[in-house]
Amino acid sequence: MVNLKINGIPVQVAEGTTVLQAAKEVGVYIPTLCYHPDLTPFASCGMCVCKQENNNKMIRACSTPVHEGLSVITDDPELFEVRKAILEMTLSTHPNSCLTCIRNGNCELQTLAAKFGIREQPFESRVSKLRADTSSPSIVLDPHKCIKCGRCIQVCQELQGVFALDFIGRGDSTVMSPAASLKLNDSPCVKCGQCIVHCPVGAIYEKDETAELRAAIADPNKVVAVQMAPSVRVGISEEFDLPVGTVSTGRLYAALRKIGVDVVFDTNFGADLTIMEEGSELVKRITTGGVLPQFTSCCPGWVDYCEKFYPELIDNLSSAKSPMMMQGAITKTYYAEVSKTDPATIYSVALMPCTAKKYEIKRDDSMKSSGYDDVDLVLTTREIARLFRANGIDFAALPDEECDCPIGEYTGAGTIFGNTGGVMEAAVRTAYKLVTGDELEDVNVNAVRGLENVRKGEVDMNGTKVRVAVVHGLANAKEICDEVLAAKKAGDPAPYDFIEFMACRGGCIAGGGQPYGTDDQIRKERIAGLYNDDENSTFRKSHDNPSIKKIYSDYLDAPLSHKAHSLLHTSYTVRKKYNF
């Protein structure tokens, strides 16, 4: 432990702690702009400048480790002026477009400008005329709003290992850009949106498609059917100032009906369906000598990464579509049939925590298995929250409502799809039944829970040992993919049977379409919200869902049947190969 003083307050912290972290421990605020707790401090902006007492040496709190006897002053008139000047200089290269900016109201630069009472711009304006890159189906890069904090580049390189973004040029002409000045859609970008949720300003954002939903609702010839992903129900609460981790399922159903949506379904049902198909596929691969390990395929960011960086492993991907795409396919087939609705009139919308999902609905022809686009539109949690606000919905005050049958009922296993380890846990609960014929007594599979980068375990299914691994954050996927690939090339036995991959740290609860400001504490609280919901569910295993039993008996026949294959499964493509 190290002893120091912050503004005269004695503090004892662990060695290696930074001044910024130590100040936080005693409730002292130090302003930051480029710093993000997920990332290695970049120390580019200078806002966290502090003084070492006695010698007045200026230090950057985010990147300076504490040492015994250190005494730090975090605020005085001189530090205030230095920070104000940094903000004024930053604003001199930033367009004054707050009123029309997507981050209006939640921009870190805007908040700091307000806090420091910036009322004029003493420095000559030097705003670049760079144009926005709209080539991606998911993400817009608007470099003329970029304040060059470096967070997006760090997250893409450190957390995701994708290296799609970089700073190009030198000095004043430095710009944030896809590496090698490519268009974003031609770069290795997997559309996870982590750059968006880490950007402090409006320089990277999701393609806003709220107008499309408004138009569909206003069209009397369309039946608007909306599904919502597991993690949206916990993320949306923060958009309406409810405590982090609050699960707002019933409120979401109610809010959707209030804005004019015709039928409300739940992607959790699609998640239960995914478990039936993916679990059966796993058992088939294990018992018939199929390609192992089987990789999960519900995360389009991960699937895009696998196709681009590990094309040699695409046979390991489960052929099961994601819960969103399964739900879309059965909305325009099974639901259309039982409700006697012309599928041509159904406008199928998915509320997702994810920007990559905007790409997934168009990734190939198997996404039109109903004969139409299975999902017409994807809106992120942030987009649907904006739409609710624009419609004057008092979200927090809404009474709970139920979703619509017959493809809305779900189990706790479907709910935990929203967090890292959840797909694996849900799969184990059902695979146990498929392999042994018995029910798993304790459904809490604690070995795969948590935020450790890679978690490994072995599940004993009455003598059949199933070796599993859970990976989140694409930079961590490299380690496991390299291990699997090396075994494959050497002709060695597969080192695992089943691996869950999620592109985003923490899983979809912290996806690129979720509320801003995520850190590990928030991830843990959102995850706890979903597990709590799981524990309180009537059914906690996908195969126990009465509506799942009914869709198989009435329509799909059995998991992996011909009909299930044509509606619920897909294939993969070798994309351009990228090396690290």
Ligand code: SF4
């Ligand atoms: S969306 Fe993901 S992969 Fe693409 S640039 Fe952003 S962080 Fe990188």
Ligand code: SF4
């Ligand atoms: S785009 Fe955003 S996150 Fe990236 S460097 Fe610019 S301001 Fe920072």
Ligand code: SF4
């Ligand atoms: S982890 Fe979830 S939110 Fe992130 S890219 Fe994958 S599906 Fe999207």
